[in-house]
Amino acid sequence: MKKQFQGILMGAAVAVGLSSFAGIAISAEKMVYKSGDRNSGYTYATKETQAIQDDDLGNPAYIYVDDGAALWSKVDGKAGKSCATCHGVESAMLSDLATRYPVYNAKLGKMQNIEQKINQEREEKMGAKPYKWESGQMLALTIYMRNQSRGKPMNVSIDGPAVPFFEAGKKYFDQRRGQLDMSCKNCHEYYAGNRIRANMLTEAQSNGFPTYRLKWQKPGSLHRRFRGCNSTVRAQPLAYGSDEYVNLELYVAWRGRGLSVEAPSVRN
């Protein structure tokens, strides 16, 4: 077991200021943690955990934001391109990217999330090897990209071609599974705010992902979280990037509509 504390050695630094680093600095007052009856996982976290997230220097996931910014401009693959070659170093596209994804990809005929889009672009446009899902590089790049949308409200499209996938995601969320015969809803809708052993149950909002989890001592993707939940109800976890998880990602993103993108958030 690794210890579960973030090492705040001296004093609790809560100051939020403009940062000279790559990350997007948004003052805490502008963040929307409650929208209608929907509450971000932030509101369930302890004050100490919130303080780590509020301080852009104290938030350890910001190391990944810096790394991701470097990867964005790093040339890789046979085509000799980087992400920035086509999209620009300061890409306007990124400013609301995290609010929109997953989106429907007509070519694939299904939903596609950010990780999958990155790998598709790497293979087709850059001629580079795809990143492994939970690798440091993939986490850094997704954290950097989602961080550029920080503070914007979650707003996925569930119209038109996305409808059947949204329905499938909702069905997955409501479906009981595993040896414990529990659905996502059983914990995250009926018992949000209660403890399950030592852990606080939240509303399963995805606006902060990839999140730096103090237990993991590193950031993790949303699909890692899905897999964790699946195995705690003793169900067989699905593969990273499986269609079911991407559909679920769409449904969960819709459930959190209006909440600010917090990536990278800090949770216990």
Added chain:
Amino acid sequence: MAKARVKAPKSVKKGEVFEVKALISHNMETGLRKDKKTGKTIPRKIINKLSVTYGGKEVFGSDWHPAVSANPYVSFFVRASESGPIKFVWTEDGGGVTEKSVDILVA
């Protein structure tokens, strides 16, 4: 070995007390975990010492032990005396050293 970030004000007034914050990326392997596949203990590799100098004089020094988390964060206060660099030196097991310094201008 590792990446570090240090934040301090660029300029301060003489006699003013200011805050310095620092974060370093490090696994802080405790030496207590076992490799799940082989069953062998993963050797300890942590940052065991942090020393901070301001204008060449040590203003903050600490010895760290395995209970310190991964990616350790430190913040402390210093009184501004003279212009000079604040230099962080992290030393890990095995002797690897990471350094990062920021210049402070005392007006």
